[in-house]
Amino acid sequence: MHKIVIVGGGYAGLYTAWKLEKRLKPHEAELLIIDPRPYMTYQPFLPEVAAGSIEARHAAISLRSHLRRTRVIAGGATMINHAARTVTVEPADGPELTVTYDTIVVTAGAVTRKLPIPGAEEVAIGMKHVEEAVAIRDRLLTAFDRASVLDPGAERQRLLTFAFVGGGFSGVEGFGELLSLATALLKSYPEIRFSELSFHLVEASARILPEVSEKPGKWVVEFLRSRGAHVHLNTRVVAAVDGHVELSTGEAFDANLIVWTAGNAAHPIIAKHTDLPTDERGRLVVRTDLQVGTFDEPVANAWAAGDNAAVPDLALGTPGSFTVPNAQHAVRQGKRLASNIVASLRGERPRPYRHDSLGVVATLGLGRGIFQYKRIVITGLPAWLMHRGYHVLAIPTWERKIRVLAVWLTAAVTGRDIVSLLSVQEPRKAFVSGGIPHAR
Incomplete structure (x- = not known):
């Protein structure tokens, strides 16, 4: 069975897995999602969590509760070797794991940008x-x-x-x-x-x-x-x-x-620990259909979305512009990504991602x-x-x-x-x- 591994359980990762479960038949693919936290954080609610207007747990969505067919691996991905089709995972306890795959989906997001300021x-x-x-x-x-x-x-x-x-x-x-x-x-x-x-x-x-x-x-x-x-x-x-x-x-x-x-900084696994192509800011290079690579040099069986991907912004119509890193895009990219992966597996043509800002x-x-x-x-x-x-x-x-x-x-x-x-x-x-x- 075709094995799809999703690295990152944030907006784009959760929605990709969620929609793949709905669109793929049980025998078509095996789904895995890798994230050190067993939940997706709805970040727009964090200011209200800090102010006590929302209960903390209500801003988190359990991956295991809502992904019925996807295996959840609790651990941080430390290396993506696409040439060998493997992801190295470091769990909280026990030795490192090596997870193999046929298709990789990278939705690891970004990390907080830290500056060399004393203290x-x-x-x-x-x-x-x-x-x-x-x-x-x-x-x-x-x-x-x-x-x-x-x-x-x-x-x-x-x-x-x-x-x-x-x-x-x-x-x-x-x-x-x-x-x-x-x-x-x-x-x-x-x-x-x-x-x-x-x-x-x-x-x-x-x-x-x-x-x-x-x-x-x-x-x-x-x-x-x-x-x-x-x-x-x-x-x-x-x-x-x-x-x-x-x-x-x-x-x-x-x-x-x-x-x-x-601000945000590139996720370390994308910036330093993968053989997938990245840009000068440490983001994965992706096409308009969210496949990794360029139209001249696509990377087979590799997809990405969310804050860790330089997704061309077709709505702006300006060459070289990319979608801003926010929840509005990540959610919709996850849905489009799932549809495109299904289309690719079934020999159909993936569609480009385009979203006009709300x-x-x-x-x-x-x-x-x-x-x-x-x-x-x-x-x-x-x-x-x-x-x-x-x-x-x-x-x-x-x-x-x-x-x-x-x-x-x-x-x-x-x-x-x-x-x-x-x-x-x-x-x-x-x-x-x-x-x-x-x-x-």
């Missing part, structure tokens, strides 16, 4: 995974508890200072949601004043949200500043040792939380957002409702849609849940200490 790797938290969003939320809530019993001073100010590095969609949405949560918390913490909160968004370029046009981008900056945020444009972080953030402008402050959202929408905190489609710009509550409506429709499976809606409706009546479970990261602490609480 950043030791103290910063990314925001690509559910675990990170939960840690961000718990760190903020715990900071309020600790600051509320301290006298005004340097330590109290450090606890109430939060920094986001990177002004793309992930950074701006996370920043806006966390600022909204912190402002709402003041009702429950009368010991803390609004003036004591210090939120910093640091962006190296002259604008944030490059996916929207210049005027809406300026509106977002003005909106965030009107809510008390510090937005640093044309500014780089030059050091973050022990949480002491130094900016290229000469400003400096001590931050309790540093969230790193400064616009961009971002949350800026509870009840606030921005939407743009071409020249149409909507802000405030209507845009926020559009954000929630679009994403509850876009998240896979009816089971997850129902769970997310239930939490939203409950929160609308009862308010946010402001319980911090930071102690989960040290589950044995209470047992070892005999139940004696420790402030630090």
Whole structure:
């Protein structure tokens, strides 16, 4: 039986496997998916997970629950040798595995781009995974508890200072949601004043949200500043040792939380550990039909989609343009990829991938957002409702849609849940200490 191996269980990987199960007969192919996490993370919901508006588990879709015919291998792919048709997999326990295949599908996605800034790797938290969003939320809530019993001073100010590095969609949405949560918390913490909160968004370029046009981008900056945020444009972080953030402008402050959202970098397996063709940015070279290679030199039985692939953007009509790395494209590429693999196996011609953008929408905190489609710009509550409506429709499976809606409706009546479970990261602490609480 033909063996199809999918490397990566994100948007594109899940949808490719899902659609292959529906389109292929049981005897036509054996399906395997390789990912170190046994679930797909719906990343557009991570800012709301960080703000406590969505339960963490509801932003993750179990691969084993929803892929009935696909074997899930829990481990990280460390090498793709297409010449030998093998993938090397490193599981959490046990020796390396060598998985053979007839057709390879690479949907490993991208990783958070890290820069050689002193201290950043030791103290910063990314925001690509559910675990990170939960840690961000718990760190903020715990900071309020600790600051509320301290006298005004340097330590109290450090606890109430939060920094986001990177002004793309992930950074701006996370920043806006966390600022909204912190402002709402003041009702429950009368010991803390609004003036004591210090939120910093640091962006190296002259604008944030490059996916929207210049005027809406300026509106977002003005909106965030009107809510008390510090937005640093044309500014780089030059050091973050022990949480002491130094900016290229000469400003400096001590931050309790540093969230790193400064763009994406090529997945290491694509950039360094495969014989498949890549471009100068470490992405797989693919054709418009998502087959790896070029029209002059296609690579047989190799396909790719998502953030790890340089997919030509036919909708723009500009030579050399590629689809932007977002969920909107990854989901649709996964569906097209599955159809094209089935067509190829059955001797039919694959179809090119083309998707006209549906616009961009971002949350800026509870009840606030921005939407743009071409020249149409909507802000405030209507845009926020559009954000929630679009994403509850876009998240896979009816089971997850129902769970997310239930939490939203409950929160609308009862308010946010402001319980911090930071102690989960040290589950044995209470047992070892005999139940004696420790402030630090």
